[in-house]
Amino acid sequence: MGLLDxxxxxxxxxxxxxVDGPNVLxxxxxxxxDEVRALATEEGRVAMARLYLDEHAPPELVQAAEARGxxxxxxxxxxxxxxxxxxxxxxxxxDLDVLVVVSRDTDFKPVLERAAAQGIETVAVAPxxxxxxxxxxxxxQRAVTLDE
Numbered sequence: 001m002g003l004l005d006x007x008x009x010x011x012x013x014x015x016x017x018x019v020d021g022p023n024v025l026x027x028x029x030x031x032x033x034d035e036v037r038a039l040a041t042e043e044g045r046v047a048m049a050r051l052y053l054d055e056h057a058p059p060e061l062v063q064a065a066e067a068r069g070x071x072x073x074x075x076x077x078x079x080x081x082x083x084x085x086x087x088x089x090x091x092x093x094x095d096l097d098v099l100v101v102v103s104r105d106t107d108f109k110p111v112l113e114r115a116a117a118q119g120i121e122t123v124a125v126a127p128x129x130x131x132x133x134x135x136x137x138x139x140x141q142r143a144v145t146l147d148e
Contacts, residue, residue, distance in 0.1 A: 013044030013097035013121070018087045019070070020103035021053040022079055025061070029127035031146060033068045036102055039125060039144060043098045048090065052083045080107045091115035098123065101140075104131050109139040116141060 017040040024031050033051070040046050051070040053061065062072045075082045083103075088111050091099050099115040101108050102125040112122040116139075124140035126132040128147045137143040 014047040014095060015040050015044045015098045015100060016087065016090045016096040017046055017049040017100045018083050018102070019049075019051045020079065020083055020101070020105060020108070021051050021057065021061075023103050023105050024127040026127070028130070029146070031102075031127045033065055033070065035146065036125070037068060037070070039146075040100050043100060043121070043123065047095065050083075050086065052079045054079055080105060084108060084111050087111045088114055091118055091120050094118075096120055100125060101136075102127070103136065104133050106133045106135045109133075109135050112136070112139040 017037065019036060037046065037049060040049065049070045050073055051065045052073050052075065055074050055076045057074060065072050073082060084107065087099060087101060090096055091114060098121040099112070100123045101112060104126055112124060116122050122140045124136045124143045126137065126143070126145045129145055132145060
């Protein structure tokens with residue numbers, strides 16, 4: 001990769017970052033969205049950064065996430081289902097090289113498995129060791145715990 005490629009981001013892996021808001025943005029974890037985004041940036045160029053929230057999320061949280069470069073997806077239904085569908089669609093569309101899922105929820109194990117089957121690098125990020133899903137951690141090619 002040449003200097004121009006480095007400056008323009010060409011040649012970097014394309015990263016999709018999907019954050020399960022209700023599962024990780026809890027007082028006991030004290031998750032910093034800037035830290036989460038920085039972690040994804042270490043994987044390559046963040047092509048999409050989405051934070052999934054339910055319809056009752058406070059407007060201040062939505063504004064703070066958007067200010068940090070996240071696309072906020074709110075849903076009146078199950079946040080997990082929407083995130084899983086969107087992450088799987090992104091992985092199978094061929095637009096990503098790396099899929100980063102931030103959650104403690106085993107429900108995303110099939111998403112990581114499908115992405116890996118497509119040749120996409122998978123990373124599971126847990127907000128803390130407490131309540132971390134070993135199944136999700138084991139399904140990913142790499143696992144990160146934010147408080148470690």
